[in-house]
Amino acid sequence: ALADRSEDPYLSQADFIAPAGYKDHLGMFAVSCFGCDDMVKMYEAENDDYSKIMAQALADRFVEAFAEYLHRDIRTNLWGYAASENLKEEDLLKIKYEGIRPAPGYPSQPDHTEKKTMWDLIKAEELAGIELSESLSMMPASSVSALVFAHPQSTYFAVGQVGKDQVTSYAERKKMDLSLTERWLSPILNYERD
Numbered sequence: 694a695l696a697d698r699s700e701d702p703y704l705s706q707a708d709f710i711a712p713a714g715y716k717d718h719l720g721m722f723a724v725s726c727f728g729c730d731d732m733v734k735m736y737e738a739e740n741d742d743y744s745k746i747m748a749q750a751l752a753d754r755f756v757e758a759f760a761e762y763l764h765r766d767i768r769t770n771l772w773g774y775a776a777s778e779n780l781k782e783e784d785l786l787k788i789k790y791e792g793i794r795p796a797p798g799y800p801s802q803p804d805h806t807e808k809k810t811m812w813d814l815i816k817a818e819e820l821a822g823i824e825l826s827e828s829l830s831m832m833p834a835s836s837v838s839a840l841v842f843a844h845p846q847s848t849y850f851a852v853g854q855v856g857k858d859q860v861t862s863y864a865e866r867k868k869m870d871l872s873l874t875e876r877w878l879s880p881i882l883n884y885e886r887d
Contacts, residue, residue, distance in 0.1 A: 703853070706801060709793070709844035720767060720841030723817040723831070724759050726752040730833050752835035760837040761785070764794045767841055774843050793847045794839035797829075800851035802840070803881050805829040806869070811838060854883035 711717035729752035736745035768775040768790060775791050784790075795801045797808045808829050817823045817838070824832040831838060855863075855878065864874035875886045 704801075704848070704850040706795065706840070706842065709842040709847040718772060718843060720772075720843075721811050721815055721839065722760070722763055722841065723811070723815060723821060723823050723836060723838040724756055724763065725821065725823045725831070725833050725836040726756045727822070727833055728752075729835050749835070752833075756835045756837050760794070760839065764792070764839075764841065765790075768792055768843070772843055788849070791845050791847075792841065792843045793849055794841050795849065796837065796839045801849055803852050804877060806867075806877050808838060811840075852881060855881050857882075857884050 710719060729748055732748045733745050736742070736748060765778070765785075769778050770776075778790060780789060793801075797811065798805045806829065808825055808831075812818060812823075812825055818825070823836050823838075826832055860874055860878060860882065861871060863878075864871045867874065872886070875882060879886065
């Protein structure tokens with residue numbers, strides 16, 4: 694059992710934020726491509742699956758490209774902590790820049806419910822018209838949201854399986870019902886829910 698344990702550290706996004714009493718930044722954003730959902734409905738009505746898939750794929754690529762552009766602008770201009778960054782495309786794709794932009798629901802931030810907090814803070818629906826469904830999917834479907842960390846050692850990671858004691862503690866700190874917390878975190882639970 695001990696031989697099976699990894700030497701890799703267990704990371705948290707909190708590792709990339711300065712402790713209380715120190716000045717630091719945490720950013721967040723949401724970007725979207727409007728109009729694609731209407732195009733998809735039109736192509737569905739015409740039974741044109743190819744055009745529907747192409748419209749969705751292009752809208753997704755546009756949104757992801759804008760998210761990358763925005764993250765670069767934060768690094769080089771807005772926060773300026775990497776003002777002299779001049780990376781080649783292949784280095785950008787290999788994430789050789791400083792800082793990360795993890796998204797809710799992805800491996801380093803598996804809890805989708807934190808989108809509600811983000812939406813309240815950045816007023817994503819009021820200012821940009823990006824809505825959240827009951828299941829916390831972003832609408833329009835071609836949307837990206839993320840937190841932005843500038844810490845020079847920040848890195849993408851995956852939250853591993855979590856035990857009942859961890860989920861109970863997390864639910865208490867979020868002031869969220871345990872069964873609801875378990876439902877949202879079900880993909881990473883290391884136990885069967887009651």
